[in-house]
Amino acid sequence: MLDERFRKGRLSTGTDARGGTTALGHPRGDLLLLLVGLPAAGLALGLALPRLARWASGSPVLPWRQAVEFVGGLDALWQTGIVMAVGLVAGVVLSFMALAEDMTLELTDTEVRTERGDETRAFARTDVSAVFIDGQQLVLLGTDSAELLRGGHAPRAADVAAAFRAHGYPWRDGDPYAALFHRWIPEAPGLPAEMHALLAARKGALKRDKGRDARELAELARGLGYVVRDEGKDQYWRALVTGA
Known part of the structure; x- marks a missing residue:
């Protein structure tokens, strides 16, 4: 028997005009x-x-x-x-x-919900300052410029962009803070010891292919005032932008 989501059509792409909800999934x-x-x-x-x-x-x-x-x-x-x-x-x-x-998405004018495996998350529109696609990943930034969400997306990029724009989200063609990132070098100056320890632990999680652990550590970096992202095998960091 197919998963309940397939039979209910939640992985299709379309807009419910009556409820103002757009469901985005695998074409x-x-x-x-x-x-x-x-x-x-x-x-x-x-x-x-x-x-x-x-x-x-x-x-x-x-x-x-x-x-x-x-x-x-x-x-x-x-x-x-x-x-x-x-x-x-x-x-x-x-x-x-x-x-x-891959994540599937459900958007309204006030909220975006994502589902990946058994993990479901929801973000209020007022908490989102920017939305963009970085490589093959969808990224939502919060009002403090931290990453609320990063992950592979099921729908096509053009459909994702059109849906977010239609619901009034601040869509961007790329990361507005891309120029602020620095490649992480262990023990290099410019980062506190706590961030060096966190990034070292996250590097180990990435080597063990523990994607969820790596995501959780990236979320912990927000509490220390930083954003973390990956490029190939390297980790990059930047400080949160006040008043983003």
């Missing part, structure tokens, strides 16, 4: 690709994998030769069926992981 084409395309690709890969392994096993320089030759030896019908089933399951898992990672 239908993207949703179809995720829910059908990835499992189908996994199924096809499972079918082709033994043949690919037999072809690759002829190479004189082949890493993991024993594993490749084992897969290439799976030529019985039932063995091929098992490999295809594994590919199908992998495709399904990947599709739902992709859905869980």
